[in-house]
Amino acid sequence: MTKCYFDHVATNPLDPEVLNAMMPYFKEDFGNPLSVYDLGMRARDAIEKARTGVATLINAKPSAVVFTASGAEANNFALRGIALAKQNHGKHVIVSKVEHHSILNSARFLEKNGFVVTYLPVDKHGLVNPDTVKNSITKETVLISITHASSEIGTIEPIKEIAKTAKENNIVFHADGVATVGNIPVDVNDLGVDLLSMAAHQFYGPKGAGALYVREGLRIVPLVYGGIQEGGRRAGTENVPAIAGMGKAAELAKSELDKRMEHSKKLRDRIIEGILKIPNVYLTGHPEKRLPHHASFVVEFIEGEAMLLMLSMKGMYAASGSACSSKALKSSPVLLSLGVPTALAQGSIVFSLGAGNTVEDVDYLLGEFPPIINRLREMSPFAKGWGKGFEGHGEGEKCYTG
């Protein structure tokens, strides 16, 4: 059976070159990077080489990159670390409603510990309005954290404008770059961010490796206490193979970025064009300002999970919302924040593309997906009279407009 992986925002396969770069640190070069003898030095050198690779990808100084075990850890570290370091100056934090759970749940943790958090609304495409950010700033605001792009709806946020506002008000600005680093050009200096989270497995690196860019001179309270790894900012013996893999993946992403983007964008546009021909299916996220490898929709009258199961029976793998909320079978808070009605939000489906996908894969999907939808709608008690569209949105409305 044909196998098509359309879930690259969940994770990516490891690039064979990345695996090769990791192997010595699983085997002969297994030393602890803090050890003084040559075995330790080789592990230490591997980490520093990886740090340079990651720093080059985002145009940062290597010393500003702190390795973590995941993008989620980097997000936790940024929010909690900056809020705690700045709490004597103020206890107000601003995030958006389209953040990943690692940001939203960190924000809730801060609320339980005496901070006030503003959750910014977004427009029908999931965009944060920089003016809304400006109007939400108070004398107490110490941190603003906005995702660079949502992995659920693909919308790329106006990070540069928001960073400018933060800087003008002397507020630390963090961007969650997990969905963007390695997938679109990311330059921390051009964006003007103080902190940026990233995860290796989003750009063909291994799971278990992430990083937080921390602008030079910015104080941050550690999340993990212990030894002096990562310059005393993140304790724990380093996952040397994973970090070496992240460095190699970053080098490859840097050199192949344009090619990867062009390839994915072509396939993405083919998917969007094909799927929007199906009645009562709506694009979520921004029509243009979106990740080049991301196509997300809501399908009326049926449930995302059912579509995923039927697609997987045909050898196709996609997602319904973020990997986390999909598992919990709950309506996506991100889709609800766009104004998508709860029932429609249940019909969320996300196709995300990668280097391994081909035009043939996409054509296979476009051939198999409409009959799957028809079959599920035949079984759906909500689909009676579906040709009329949901209230206020009939045929022809191809981008969900709230």
Next chain:
Amino acid sequence: MKFVHGVKADITADIVYMMCPMHLLKLDEMVRSLENGQVLEILTDYDGALEDIPQWCVRTGNEFVGMDEDEDYYKFYVRKAGNVQ
């Protein structure tokens, strides 16, 4: 403890919130980079530095100029002595 105010440092190492023993590693690294007679300012919130930094100076022969306090961290001043490090 010797308290000082308004010491003019040649270089500052800000290691506030960084874990122990970064204060000693950074101290060693930064003092090596100084010329004889130059002063290092080291900013840290680590209480153990109150003992460790003066002791490190005694051990290495560098001069412990003194310390100052800011809102929520300490400032230590070390002058590099000749013929050591």
